[in-house]
Amino acid sequence: MNHYPASIKNVIRHLNKLPGIGLKTAERLAMHLLSAPEPDVFELSRSIGELKKSIRLCSHCFALSDGDLCRICGNPSRDHSLLCVVENQADMVAIENAGAYTGVYHILQGLLSPMDNVGPDDIRIKELIAKIEKGNIAEVIIATGTNVEGEATASYISDCLARFSISITRIASGVPMGGELKYVDQVTLKKAMEARHAV
Amino acid sequence: MNHYPASIKNVIRHLNKLPGIGLKTAERLAMHLLSAPEPDVFELSRSIGELKKSIRLCSHCFALSDGDLCRICGNPSRDHSLLCVVENQADMVAIENAGAYTGVYHILQGLLSPMDNVGPDDIRIKELIAKIEKGNIAEVIIATGTNVEGEATASYISDCLARFSISITRIASGVPMGGELKYVDQVTLKKAMEARHAV
Numbered sequence: 001m002n003h004y005p006a007s008i009k010n011v012i013r014h015l016n017k018l019p020g021i022g023l024k025t026a027e028r029l030a031m032h033l034l035s036a037p038e039p040d041v042f043e044l045s046r047s048i049g050e051l052k053k054s055i056r057l058c059s060h061c062f063a064l065s066d067g068d069l070c071r072i073c074g075n076p077s078r079d080h081s082l083l084c085v086v087e088n089q090a091d092m093v094a095i096e097n098a099g100a101y102t103g104v105y106h107i108l109q110g111l112l113s114p115m116d117n118v119g120p121d122d123i124r125i126k127e128l129i130a131k132i133e134k135g136n137i138a139e140v141i142i143a144t145g146t147n148v149e150g151e152a153t154a155s156y157i158s159d160c161l162a163r164f165s166i167s168i169t170r171i172a173s174g175v176p177m178g179g180e181l182k183y184v185d186q187v188t189l190k191k192a193m194e195a196r197h198a199v
Numbered sequence: 200m201n202h203y204p205a206s207i208k209n210v211i212r213h214l215n216k217l218p219g220i221g222l223k224t225a226e227r228l229a230m231h232l233l234s235a236p237e238p239d240v241f242e243l244s245r246s247i248g249e250l251k252k253s254i255r256l257c258s259h260c261f262a263l264s265d266g267d268l269c270r271i272c273g274n275p276s277r278d279h280s281l282l283c284v285v286e287n288q289a290d291m292v293a294i295e296n297a298g299a300y301t302g303v304y305h306i307l308q309g310l311l312s313p314m315d316n317v318g319p320d321d322i323r324i325k326e327l328i329a330k331i332e333k334g335n336i337a338e339v340i341i342a343t344g345t346n347v348e349g350e351a352t353a354s355y356i357s358d359c360l361a362r363f364s365i366s367i368t369r370i371a372s373g374v375p376m377g378g379e380l381k382y383v384d385q386v387t388l389k390k391a392m393e394a395r396h397a398v
Binding site for chain 1: 202204209212213214216218219227228231232240241243245246248249250251254263265266270289291292295296
């Protein structure tokens, strides 16, 4: 590292701060950038520089967006009476990639976690309630994760929404598709047995 | 990927062009950059943007440098009569990291490879000969790799330099340190047997 000129060392140091990029990888990437075509390197630099400037949160669902409304909230062909509550953008993208959902989202931007001092006021629960108070929502699907924080948040949200005459559902949990029973953990198997259904 | 706003998609697309960075990793890095402190992201962008602008080749050894002379050529405490010939910057850095060399370098910027149409005029052999014609060099260590191109280049260079009254040496090849003989390939073992020395 000390044997590189300062501008290469700079790139290596900054790449090395990224998650999963060690010193060797950062060196390899910097060497690649040195020999890559000038416009490609410029575009990479520019796109990273622009990232924070042009990104804001959708005023409706709090997804990352480059306009006031994200593509999903701004799409009239989505079902705006069906609302899926997720923890973050990545979970929303995962559901979109599954391709089985045509409603809109509400992104909590976190989960309740008393251990980390995250309470109901620190995530977007107030905004969720306000959205339902306006009417127009027929069903809320709570799609937080199935870990402790996800379950606690789901349970808190369903309590908050109990007073509305809408249907509140939770995504199913059970044995993952393609999974062999012997490799599935006990808690998941117990859940799967409890949630068994007629075929 | 289609479920991200354009500016995130841009970053993902450009990161994904880097070697060893797949789509999933590029997505993960872009998400990290979104939540990273603004100055860090700006510095990363700036350092990549500056990389190509400020880097040039050392006029003496052709290493990457940010001045006319690289740190090694500009260092009066290095032994300027000892010249190590390497293929590229990475090989030079590897030798520097080994910490056993106090001379200067000559970077060929490639190896002879007739299959890829790389001949003696395409790499810095003329410049090497010109450097030795000036005098002042006592020993040339040929430290190209031990693959076909590396060996061919080493042999070509030693032929070119035969007319000078300087010592021309080649780095030793043999069993790597810490290696078990049973895992060493036949050619390396043959070389190691031939180059055996008295203990």
